[in-house]
Amino acid sequence: MANESATPLLEVENLAVEFDTPAGPLRAVRGVSFEVGECETLAIVGESGSGKSVTAQALMGLVPQAARIAGGRVSIEGRDVAGLSDREWQALRGERISMIFQDPLSALNPSLTVGYQIGEMFRRHRGAGRAEARRRAAELMALVGIPDAERRLDDHPHRFSGGMRQRVMIAMALALDPRLLIADEPTTALDVTVQAQILRLLRQRQRAERLGMILISHDLGVVARAADRVAVMYAGRIVETGTVAEVYERPAHPYTLGLMRAVPDPRDIGAPLEAIEGRPPDLAARPAGCAFHPRCPFARDVCLTDDPAPHEFHAARASACHFAEEVIAHGGN
Amino acid sequence: MTVNVRGATLAGRLAGLPLRAHLALGTVLLFVLAGLLGPLLAPYDAARTSPVDRLLPPGTRLSDGAMAWLGTDQVGQDILAEVLAGMRTSLTVALVTVVVGGSAGLLLGLLAGYFGGWADGIISRVGDIQLAFPSLLLAILLAGVLGPSMVNVIIALAVTRWVIFARVVRGSALAVRDREFVDSARVMGASHARILAGYILPSCLPPLMVAATVQVGLTMVAEASLSFLGLGVPASQASWGSTIAEGRDYLASAWWIAAVPGAALALVVVSIGVLGDLLRDVSDPMTEL
């Protein structure tokens, strides 16, 4: 899916998010830039603590209490969202940009029926009446593949299975025809066969409504299946971007290469896994130079002192590694 | 993110407490000290009466030249001495009752929560039945049958309290019983005794301590109630309840007889309640892991 429209749906430039801690500000996200176009899925991949979820929250204007956006620019459909009032944000959320989460049960109100909660989107944002809201809710539920939608309108969330609940979340997220959907680990809590259903549903809705989508995930397999482009995050920064085919075929950052080799290779069964030694750095003790250098087999002196900025070395591909070409040559499999 | 609270010193923790905690703690300590040392400062003798000094208001000088700061009662006894002696009774009854009731509750709660099954069935049902019966009525019944003595008051109150402790302990035992680290001890081959002592008990103690603190206050009220009705400690021992009961007839002429012990009781019980709440808030952070 190439980026077709002139202005991308979402542009992020040099985004930085800081957490205020007793020990001073901690930068959880630094210098993150990407864009998402219509009908395109960008996956943001990273391990826990990489800053991927905080990035997603920043895009929705929902950073946690202790955090704040410390720099950079986010524009949605060409409109800079810096300094939007709460009211303006509320209008934006749901209408233009929308989000689904890993755990739909905690995102749904347990004491209200599912039909009411979906219908509320129409009542609140569209001024729809009771009957109208109910009708639209039933339509949406059918659209996201909930069998017997009419009858299940009056069920409470706990009566639904995990997969069905996630469908309800998707229905709510898509109710107001947003242009951009952020899916934060949407299938992590689900079983494999249900995960396949949800990924397929997301893809179908995306195509039908020409949505831009950001898929946040830790699962390289899910990303391979669902995304067009991928951005790999490590220690708060994007270390590599490119199309899924490019990045998976020829990783250009040692961290990406390491991740690929840490997962069993479907085409080389039983080959020993190459674990990345050590573990991701604590935000408070980010190594000098390249944050990955203590774990990096390619590291040289320059990596200890110079933090490499992501540089494009190829059309629509960037890597934040001093030795990107060398990594590519090494990784060719 | 886990916060390391283990490292915090006692002094550090105390300094971090809110003002109401300091007030409550101060009040309780003051009363405990007064209860312990009071008889030395203002000796109380139930047999001694002084008709000349009857019903004097607070701040009057007595016939023997001493000052009655809180007034005197209808037989000329100093209210301050009476309240201090009553504090001692009240505290003794409350603490012993909570220790006795708490131990019984701990044991039965552990059995019910850990083993479940018929043991749980019997213990919980007996508890339910007992809770359905107003605890003060039960205490009155028991105290009436056993007759007035401090030991009997303690027995009567402990019988009404064990259920509360048993429920608290049972709840925590149930919650911990199926935790994975307990399973992993079982897989290792650990005996029930080892699991109970090393894994279940430590998790039950913090909530039990919270419950015990609150119950000390409530037991003081219950003891006062029994004494008020004349079913408490014998007349030879001072008790807030019996002092209040005596003052009832003089409410119009000498309000201080009933008001002073009443206020003391209210103050202590509220302070203990505040402490209990606080203990609940800060109690064992490790259980959250």
Next chain:
Amino acid sequence: MAGTEPLLELSDLVTSYRLRPGIGRPGGEVRAVAGVSLTVHAGETVGLVGESGCGKSTIARTIVGLVRPSGGKVLFDGRDLGALPAKELRRLRRDIQIVFQDPYASLNPRMTVANLIKEAWRIHPGLVPRERWDDEVDALLERVGLRSEHAGRYPHQFSGGQRQRISIARALAVRPRLIVCDEAVSALDVSVRAQILNLLQELQRDLGVSYLFISHDLGVVRHLCDRVAVMYLGKIVETGSKEEIYRSPAHPYTQALLSAAPSLDDWRTDESDEIVLTGDVPSPLSPPTGCRFRTRCWRAQDRCRDEEPAPAERDTGHPVACHFPGALPPPTTTAPDSGRLTKE
């Protein structure tokens, strides 16, 4: 491994839970494990895969004695665990250890690492002489990739991967012959997971320990296991060598599971080749009659409703519990939607 006595043998194992009736929920007996037979040989790694609620964790808990079976047998070293005198059972239990999924819940937060490991020797006196305890703790920690200075710390001072290493060290302390890994790497990040998987393999090579590796992650199972059993709703639907299961799966559920499992190569494959099952797993309270998978199966026929298929080597070369087993037709020869239950 053929010909030798299996180390662990489950024969027609049934484990049920009694469910109390609740609000809006009828009570009844749930047969979480409904007749499972499975063997693990010495030095072997057997994978047990299936989705949540299929009963795989109940099997784990039954094997290690946390749950009592309601039917069938668990044989270890040829001896029936249900028929052993208590003392012998206790001794034998040592041989079977478990590593749980959640490294945050499975270690007693009040014990130091050294105490967590020594606990094993307190429970089984005579295993390691007391004066050797400290040395043995150091040796075990080193064995699992930790350092001796970690011994005095508490579990919450470690990362998830390190905690899982502690759990493994603790299991190794009683010198088991079989370790049941119940989703043992599922909660870990990718890079850390690889470290733990490598550790498990290394331990097997050096100590000859067997694993029953329970997981929902087909990629990991394929990497680690010699043989694989696939479970659905309390029953094993297919067992075979790793090659048999992954190269020529014969049960439709196995095929769907493999198709649904995300892998690094998914960007290469055409999404129309995916098998996407409809619906959810039925409640184990009232499993479908006949074949339990028939409600979601695209090959189901009347016979599947009436008759439960027994596991048998039809012409598949390995046991499959399906009336109509068969290789998947190669994707190129099928029309996009024939035989595929896709949801529109």
